[in-house]
Amino acid sequence: MLQSPPAAPGMGIEEIDTPALLVDLDALEFNLDAMTGFLHKAGVRLRAHAKTHKSPVIAHLQIARGAVGQCVQKVAEAEALAWAGVRDILVTNEVLCPVKLARLAALSTITQIAVCADSVAGVDAVAKAARNADAQMTVLVEINVGADRCGVSPGAEAVNLARAIAAHPHLQFGGLQAYHGAAQHLRSPKEREAASLASARAASLTVQQLTAAGLSCAIVSGGGTGTFAYDATSGVFNEIQAGSYCLMDGDYAANRIDPADGSPRFRQALFVLTSVISSPRTGTAVVDAGHKAIAIDSGLPLVWNRPDLRYVGASDEHGKIAFAPTAPSPGLGERLWLTPGHCDPTVDRFDWYVVIKHERVHGLWPVAARGGMS
Amino acid sequence: MLQSPPAAPGMGIEEIDTPALLVDLDALEFNLDAMTGFLHKAGVRLRAHAKTHKSPVIAHLQIARGAVGQCVQKVAEAEALAWAGVRDILVTNEVLCPVKLARLAALSTITQIAVCADSVAGVDAVAKAARNADAQMTVLVEINVGADRCGVSPGAEAVNLARAIAAHPHLQFGGLQAYHGAAQHLRSPKEREAASLASARAASLTVQQLTAAGLSCAIVSGGGTGTFAYDATSGVFNEIQAGSYCLMDGDYAANRIDPADGSPRFRQALFVLTSVISSPRTGTAVVDAGHKAIAIDSGLPLVWNRPDLRYVGASDEHGKIAFAPTAPSPGLGERLWLTPGHCDPTVDRFDWYVVIKHERVHGLWPVAARGGMS
Numbered sequence: 001m002l003q004s005p006p007a008a009p010g011m012g013i014e015e016i017d018t019p020a021l022l023v024d025l026d027a028l029e030f031n032l033d034a035m036t037g038f039l040h041k042a043g044v045r046l047r048a049h050a051k052t053h054k055s056p057v058i059a060h061l062q063i064a065r066g067a068v069g070q071c072v073q074k075v076a077e078a079e080a081l082a083w084a085g086v087r088d089i090l091v092t093n094e095v096l097c098p099v100k101l102a103r104l105a106a107l108s109t110i111t112q113i114a115v116c117a118d119s120v121a122g123v124d125a126v127a128k129a130a131r132n133a134d135a136q137m138t139v140l141v142e143i144n145v146g147a148d149r150c151g152v153s154p155g156a157e158a159v160n161l162a163r164a165i166a167a168h169p170h171l172q173f174g175g176l177q178a179y180h181g182a183a184q185h186l187r188s189p190k191e192r193e194a195a196s197l198a199s200a201r202a203a204s205l206t207v208q209q210l211t212a213a214g215l216s217c218a219i220v221s222g223g224g225t226g227t228f229a230y231d232a233t234s235g236v237f238n239e240i241q242a243g244s245y246c247l248m249d250g251d252y253a254a255n256r257i258d259p260a261d262g263s264p265r266f267r268q269a270l271f272v273l274t275s276v277i278s279s280p281r282t283g284t285a286v287v288d289a290g291h292k293a294i295a296i297d298s299g300l301p302l303v304w305n306r307p308d309l310r311y312v313g314a315s316d317e318h319g320k321i322a323f324a325p326t327a328p329s330p331g332l333g334e335r336l337w338l339t340p341g342h343c344d345p346t347v348d349r350f351d352w353y354v355v356i357k358h359e360r361v362h363g364l365w366p367v368a369a370r371g372g373m374s
Numbered sequence: 375m376l377q378s379p380p381a382a383p384g385m386g387i388e389e390i391d392t393p394a395l396l397v398d399l400d401a402l403e404f405n406l407d408a409m410t411g412f413l414h415k416a417g418v419r420l421r422a423h424a425k426t427h428k429s430p431v432i433a434h435l436q437i438a439r440g441a442v443g444q445c446v447q448k449v450a451e452a453e454a455l456a457w458a459g460v461r462d463i464l465v466t467n468e469v470l471c472p473v474k475l476a477r478l479a480a481l482s483t484i485t486q487i488a489v490c491a492d493s494v495a496g497v498d499a500v501a502k503a504a505r506n507a508d509a510q511m512t513v514l515v516e517i518n519v520g521a522d523r524c525g526v527s528p529g530a531e532a533v534n535l536a537r538a539i540a541a542h543p544h545l546q547f548g549g550l551q552a553y554h555g556a557a558q559h560l561r562s563p564k565e566r567e568a569a570s571l572a573s574a575r576a577a578s579l580t581v582q583q584l585t586a587a588g589l590s591c592a593i594v595s596g597g598g599t600g601t602f603a604y605d606a607t608s609g610v611f612n613e614i615q616a617g618s619y620c621l622m623d624g625d626y627a628a629n630r631i632d633p634a635d636g637s638p639r640f641r642q643a644l645f646v647l648t649s650v651i652s653s654p655r656t657g658t659a660v661v662d663a664g665h666k667a668i669a670i671d672s673g674l675p676l677v678w679n680r681p682d683l684r685y686v687g688a689s690d691e692h693g694k695i696a697f698a699p700t701a702p703s704p705g706l707g708e709r710l711w712l713t714p715g716h717c718d719p720t721v722d723r724f725d726w727y728v729v730i731k732h733e734r735v736h737g738l739w740p741v742a743a744r745g746g747m748s
Contacts (some may be wrong), residue, residue: 001375001451003745017473017748050691073691076377093691094651094660096707099391111429121706150652150660150693181689224441277468277526278492284525286468291671291719293747295689314654314671315555316425316718317447318523332495336399344690345665349722371377371725371744373667374391 005352011361013335018275019289021350021367022337023247025357027269028058031246034264035228036065038242042232047071047090047221052344054369055353056084058246061074069112071241072219073101075129082111083367090110091115091219092177092241094142094150100374101129105137114138114219118152118175123171125163125360130170138174139165143206145199146180154202155209162215175208175219178203179241184226185251185298189258196223196230204236225252229263249343251298266276269336271304272346273354274319279329285321289338293349299341311338381725383733387709392649393663395724396711397621399731401643402432405620408638409602410439413614416606421445421464421595423617426718428743429727430458431619439681443486445615450746453605456485464595465489466551468496468516468524474748475503479511488512488593492526497538497545504544512548513539514593517580517609520554528576529583535746536589545666549593550584552577552611553615558600559625559672563632570597572602578610585746599626603637623717625672645678645711647728653703659695663712666686667723673715679703685712697706 006017016022041048048062052075057321059070059081069088069092072078078089088111095101095115107113108130117139119122130137130187139160144151152158158176166173185197201220202230223231223240225248231237243301247270257265274289289316301319303309308327321330330336340346353365361372379392390396413420425447433444433455443462446452452463462485467643469475469489482504491497491513504511507732515532518525526532532550540547546583557569573596581591597605597614607609618626621644633638648663648713665688668675675693677683682701687694693712695704714720721727727739 002670003747006748018473020504031748042594080525083651096651097391118654144654148655148658149689150654151695201398275471277470280492280524281522283521289667291716291724295665296671297665307584317709320523330717342665348666349745350747371723373377374380 004316005363005364007354007361009363013356013359016273016354016361018187018273018335019293020348020354021352022271022273022356023353024269025355026273027267031066031248031269033062034266035245036067037262039232040066044232044237045239046240047239048246049092049241050077050369052243052347053246053346054080054082054367054372055365056086059086059246061170068239074372075103077369078104078107078113079370080369082107086111087206090140090180090219092221093162094118095126096122098125098129101125102133103153105129105133108135108137112142114141116142117161117339118142118150118164120161120164122150123161127168127171128339136170136172138142138172140174140177140343141241142177143202145178145202145222146195147182149181154206158206159209159213159272162210165214166215171213175202175217176206176221178220179224180221180222184224185224185255187254188256189261192227192246193230196234200210200231200234200236201269207236226255229261244343247343247347249298249340250302252321253341265370268339270306270343270346271339272301274323274338276330276332276334276336279332282326285330286320287321287336289319290317292316293340293342295342295345297342297345299342304337304339306336309336332342363372376439377641377725379736381728383634383735383737386694387730387733390647390728390735392709394647394728395721395726396645396647397727397729398643399729399736401641401705402620405640405643406435406439408640409616410441411617411636412674413606415657416594418523418606418611419613420543421462423457423615423669423699424451424743426617427620428721428741428746429739430455430460430742431739433460442613447748448748449477450748451480451743452487454743454746457712464514464593466595468492470496472498472499472503475499476506479503479507479509482511488514488548489517490514491506491535491539492516492715494538495533497535501542501545503671510544512546514548514551516551516617519552519575519576519596520569521556523555523646523716528580532580532620533583533587536584540589541687546642547589550577550580550595552594552596553598554601555598558598559629560600561628561633562630566601567604570601570608570631574608575603575612581610587737589640591686600629603635609675618717619722621717623672624676624713634661644717645674645677647709647714648712650704650706650710653706657697658701659704661693661695661710662691663693664691666690666715668712669716671716671719673725675712675714678713679689683710
């Protein structure tokens with residue numbers, strides 16, 4: 001059952017039902033402009049990752065500013081975007097299941113679709129789906145550039161897989177998926193730069209061997225909100241697949257930025273609006289946002305612009321707020337803005353974004369691919 | 375957008391699209407029977423907590439076995455149940471927001487509704503909503519019996535609040551909400567018993583003072599899957615609000631049980647079915663269930679019946695599986711059954727339960743109150 005939106009356009013903040021997922025439109029647009037501007041100067045394309053926002057509205061805002069398309073992690077996300085008119089979608093993940101691949105092949109009749117593989121069995125599965133649908137499908141080879149998650153080894157193993165793709169009449173070799181997730185969250189710019197350079201070297205080596213084998217890489221995709229400044233100037237990546245930059249979260253905000261690298265400072269655009277529902281004891285208040293409203297896998301939320309308050313513990317539907325015993329308690333019903341530690345799974349808990357501009361509800365956007373498991 | 379169900383009735387396990395939320399019907403029914411049987415013998419009522427399952431189907435299975443109704447944590451959960459014919463619902467939480475209270479008052483025209491308060495402002499808010507709807511609403515006083523979350527102090531403070539409720543022409547004093555969440559997860563039975571006894575003493579003291587003030591407690595509600603055996607025999611609680619027992623999770627399974635207390639051992643009934651999507655290196659496989667498919671706030675999932683495999687890390691849509699380098703890798707596409715560390719927020723990530731019996735898809739049940747934030 002789709003939940004009703006917690007607000008209506010024109011309402012004031014105090015009228016929004018809580019907990020609610022807020023997006024600050026000015027901050028969002030600042031972030032969108034900043035990333036596009038930076039990457040444009042660097043001469044690389046942005047293919048923003050929709051796994052963060054799960055929203056065709058935000059996808060179109062990114063594309064209107066110059067993004068070449070969108071990345072997704074799930075077939076259900078590709079569907080939500082393709083059905084909303086997004087025209088160039090890269091599934092940055094292995095898809096093996098025939099039912100899912102049939103859905104991707106069907107989408108390829110209305111939009112440009114590419115998908116990744118890191119095994120011969122994976123290539124064969126895509127080929128079978130393409131043949132069954134009498135479609136042409138583009139496949140990228142995912143290489144492991146340091147995250148040690150999916151991906152074949154850079155170099156010969158990737159070339160072999162690319163050959164298998166190129167040899168198939170229903171497939172087209174699209175290039176390399178070379179994303180290093182863990183590198184995004186290294187705190188010091190030097191560590192992130194080093195990890196980015198190592199990824200770029202692995203990708204570059206593979207591109208050279210592919211070129212020698214007569215295989216060209218239309219796409220060399222990688223990078224994220226933590227490393228894009230280095231990835232974009234590496235001369236190797238031609239597409240950056242950053243996602244979180246548009247909304248931001250506590251974890252990315254904790255990354256230290258090197259003022260010398262000229263990269264933008266993104267603004268916090270995503271909040272969970274919560275209300276105080278209990279003020280039971282000195283130094284403690286309880287709010288209505290717990291595990292089901294906010295992700296804590298990358299740390300507890302922070303209370304925005306309230307250095308006097310700390311979110312110290314979550315249960316399913318409650319959050320405990322601590323403050324100095326001598327300080328005044330937040331009032332019953334008072335609204336607090338929480339910034340999540342991790343934006344992606346927080347967004348995925350909600351059906352609606354409440355878009356805020358000038359302290360009012362500017363609009364409602366569906367989190368269209370929410371719960372898109374498959 | 376409601377997601378399509380990942381299976382159809384009659385399918386075999388291998389045909390279910392992944393990740394999917396599975397419920398083993400035999401295990402679920404065993405758990406439902408076991409709890410009802412135990413509490414019936416102890417002479418206390420079960421008002422099972424729907425925040426775990428969010429399913430009117432499971433609610434009705436509980437009620438058919440003798441549960442007097444359901445507990446919920448959110449107004450949206452109360453709506454999902456009331457609209458599906460559940461006739462007696464206790465909101466075990468403070469509700470202060472006028473919009474939410476108006477919805478509860480509206481529900482009270484089709485079902486029996488009770489809600490909690492732990493402040494005079496909270497009582498006034500319910501009273502206003504009841505008066506506006508020309509309805510009668512039942513209010514319980516929440517007391518803090520050790521969890522240090524919501525709730526007034528046991529004794530005089532609770533009596534004062536109960537008097538305020540009873541004095542209002544549109545309200546009825548319904549009793550005490552006396553739940554100790556943290557006690558449920560203490561590992562040793564002795565610790566849980568001690569916490570349960572302390573909660574029962576606090577509730578008992580309050581009941582006595584209320585009785586002396588001429589206020590009777592129709593409901594004294596508390597207990598959970600960790601402490602119900604002690605709560606039920608305390609002679610104080612007349613309703614047990616356990617929720618997780620029907621589905622179970624890794625956290626509750628880690629509680630040690632005293633064989634002497636005669637309480638049932640619940641079976642694991644909830645699983646996240648996942649597929650291997652990459653097998654990139656010796657000792658590592660990657661599955662398609664990460665943060666967006668399974669809650670890790672109470673620990674990483676376990677791989678059911680596969681002591682050779684360990685789920686060692688989650689990212690948004692990936693889980694990393696480790697195994698001995700000398701052991702065979704799970705095959706690409708192979709299905710694994712994960713047991714979540716925490717059932718409630720895991721269920722809340724999915725739109726559908728896939729119900730399994732005799733190794734086949736027995737049915738599909740909507741997680742009707744999923745995402746019910748308000």
